[in-house]
Amino acid sequence: MPTSYCVFLTGATGFVGGTILSCLSKAHPSVRVKALIRQEVVAKELQSVYPNLTPIIGELSSLSLLTSTAAEADFVIHAGGDNVPAVCAIIDGLASRTTIGSLLPRLISLTGPRSLIDLSKPITGNLGTSSRPWSDITDAHAILAVPKDRMHAGADQAIIAHSAAKGVGTILVSPGQLWGRGKGHLKKESNAAFYYATVKSRGRAFVIGEGTATWSWSSIGDLGDAVVFLMEQALLSESERRGQVGVNQNGYYFVSTGDLSMMDRAKAVSERLGLGEVASVSVEAAKEIHPFGPIMWGCGERTRADKLAELGWRPQETDWRALMEEEGGERA
Ligand SMILES: NC(=O)c1ccc[n+]([C@@H]2O[C@H](COP(=O)([O-])OP(=O)(O)OC[C@H]3O[C@@H](n4cnc5c(N)ncnc54)[C@H](OP(=O)(O)O)[C@@H]3O)[C@@H](O)[C@H]2O)c1
Numbered sequence: 031m032p033t034s035y036c037v038f039l040t041g042a043t044g045f046v047g048g049t050i051l052s053c054l055s056k057a058h059p060s061v062r063v064k065a066l067i068r069q070e071v072v073a074k075e076l077q078s079v080y081p082n083l084t085p086i087i088g089e090l091s092s093l094s095l096l097t098s099t100a101a102e103a104d105f106v107i108h109a110g111g112d113n114v115p116a117v118c119a120i121i122d123g124l125a126s127r128t129t130i131g132s133l134l135p136r137l138i139s140l141t142g143p144r145s146l147i148d149l150s151k152p153i154t155g156n157l158g159t160s161s162r163p164w165s166d167i168t169d170a171h172a173i174l175a176v177p178k179d180r181m182h183a184g185a186d187q188a189i190i191a192h193s194a195a196k197g198v199g200t201i202l203v204s205p206g207q208l209w210g211r212g213k214g215h216l217k218k219e220s221n222a223a224f225y226y227a228t229v230k231s232r233g234r235a236f237v238i239g240e241g242t243a244t245w246s247w248s249s250i251g252d253l254g255d256a257v258v259f260l261m262e263q264a265l266l267s268e269s270e271r272r273g274q275v276g277v278n279q280n281g282y283y284f285v286s287t288g289d290l291s292m293m294d295r296a297k298a299v300s301e302r303l304g305l306g307e308v309a310s311v312s313v314e315a316a317k318e319i320h321p322f323g324p325i326m327w328g329c330g331e332r333t334r335a336d337k338l339a340e341l342g343w344r345p346q347e348t349d350w351r352a353l354m355e356e357e358g359g360e361r362a
Contacts, residue, residue, distance in 0.1 A: 031265060033060040038099050040066045040090065040116070041109030042076065042083075046140055046205075046253065048214015050109055053254030054261075055080050064099055066090070066110070072216070079215045090116040097123040105261055108139040112185040118192045125196035135199040135264035135277050138257055143204050143246070143284065145176050145183040146331040153313050153328040155238025155292065163246075163332035166204075166284045167340070173282050190278050199277030201260055205253045205285040206246035206333055209353035209361065213251055220250075222354065222361035225327070226299055228319060229362065235300035236309045238316050238328035241293030245330040246286035249347035256285045256335075259343050273340045284333040287345040292327055298351060299362035 037054065041047030042065035051063065064084045067073040073085030088095045090113050100106050100123025108117055117139055124136045146164060164173060178184040186202055193200035212218040229235045237243075248256075260283065263275045274280075296308040316323035335343075347353060354361045 031058045031061055031262065034062070035105070036062045036064060036103045037261070038064045038066070038086075038103035038106045038120075039109065040107070041111070041140070042214075043067060043072055043216050044109060045208070045212045045214070045217045045220040045250070047107075047109030048216050049212050049250050049254040050107055050257050051076075051080065051083070052213040052215070053251070053258050055082055057258050064103065066096070066099070076215060093119040096120050100124050101126045105264070106137045107257060107261070108137065112141070112182060114185050114188045117185075117189045121189070121192050121196050121198045121200065124198045128197045133197065133199045133277060135201050135260070135275050135281070137193070137198060137200045138260060139189055139200060139202055141182045141186050141202045141204050143206055143331050143333050144181040144325070145186060146173070146333075147180065147325070147329045149180065153238070153324045155243050155310075155313070155328040156240050157242040157244050157291070157330065161332070163334050164284070165334045165336045166282055167336040170276075170280060170282060174279060186282070190281065194278045199281070201275070201277055201281045201283060203253075203257055203260065203283050203285060204333070205248050206331075207290070208250045208253060209247055209350050210249040210251060210347065211356050211359055213254055219359070219361070221326070225295065226360045226362040229296075229299050229305070230303060230360070234305055234309050235296040235303075236311045236327075237292045237296050238311060238313055238324065241296060241308065241310065242291050243328055243330035244289050244291045244332055246284070246289050246333040247350060248285045248287040248345055249353050252287060252345040252347055253285050255346070256338060256343055259338070259341075263341055272342045275341065276337065283337045284335045285338065286333045286335045287348055288350065289332050290350055292330065295362050298354060302355070302362075
């Protein structure tokens with residue numbers, strides 16, 4: 031990667047963005063990173079760890095700042111959550127430097143596979159009998175055509191439509207559950223810590239229904255590496271890489287390593303805390319524990335990272351139990 035290469039990153043203080051910053055800085059220490067950061071004090075702390083980082087103090091609502099910073103960047107990685115106006119402003123900036131005729135990947139925006147959950151069907155906690163894994167190759171069209179009112183779906187579709195209209199190549203990266211300790215300097219834990227803490231405080235691990243609902247997962251470190259890998263692939267010429275780096279309508283990429291049922295998660299935490307048998311709770315009871323309880327613990331979709339595999343990427347961390355317990359981690 032050229033030393034003058036400049037990456038604009040949002041969400042650098044978060045679990046995912048922090049890990050991406052760490053993986054990117056390790057793989058390409060000379061790359062210049064401009065990171066959108068809200069607070070000066072946090073910016074100073076990150077700068078002391080990453081000498082290649084230039085903070086851009088601002089918010090995702092600072093749209094003209096996003097546009098002008100993206101316009102000067104070679105590549106942008108957005109890990110600041112679903113935010114259509116912000117991502118569209120970034121695309122506008124990237125569009126100002128697009129050469130006619132080429133649709134090179136210039137933006138990676140993080141999303142998630144919760145858009146695949148069909149909430150018009152009742153939540154049961156069980157794996158649907160007709161459920162099958164989603165491939166980001168064979169199901170590419172269906173993934174970006176789910177009803178817009180589903181989580182992430184409206185944002186995914188608006189971002190892709192705006193990219194296509196502006197002639198910018200966008201990649202949506204969609205990890206499932208993330209296991210392991212964040213590699214970033216600041217936020218090291220995410221959703222996995224919440225189920226563990228809930229089980230600990232209740233004194234019993236629990237599932238909804240039979241707990242066969244299953245999500246695909248990957249390690250947080252593998253996600254960071256996959257994002258860096260995709261950016262590297264974007265820079266290669268066609269003869270140098272194994273396949274096409276699809277963008278926009280062909281630009282939705284799962285990152286997944288394996289599948290894990292809710293029951294296996296529950297048993298693992300129960301064994302670890304010595305809590306005995308796993309309880310089955312109703313959807314209503316799960317809602318009382320947390321308003322999003324039924325969605326967090328009662329649904330699941332299995333995803334296959336076929337596009338990354340086609341490009342030659344393989345996950346490195348494949349033992350979910352080790353990732354849950356990594357560095358004494360209270361995750362499940
Ligand atoms: N964590 C997971 O398990 C998981 C799984 C699948 C997909 N994802 C996706 O990954 C993305 C990042 O998630 P995450 O878990 O890393 O979230 P997170 O830890 O909450 O980090 C969010 C980041 O966005 C920044 N941010 C939020 N609102 C902002 C604003 N208005 N202006 C400037 N910065 C703002 C935060 O900055 P501050 O530090 O200043 O708040 C932080 O750096 C999301 O799109 C999420 O859907 C996450």
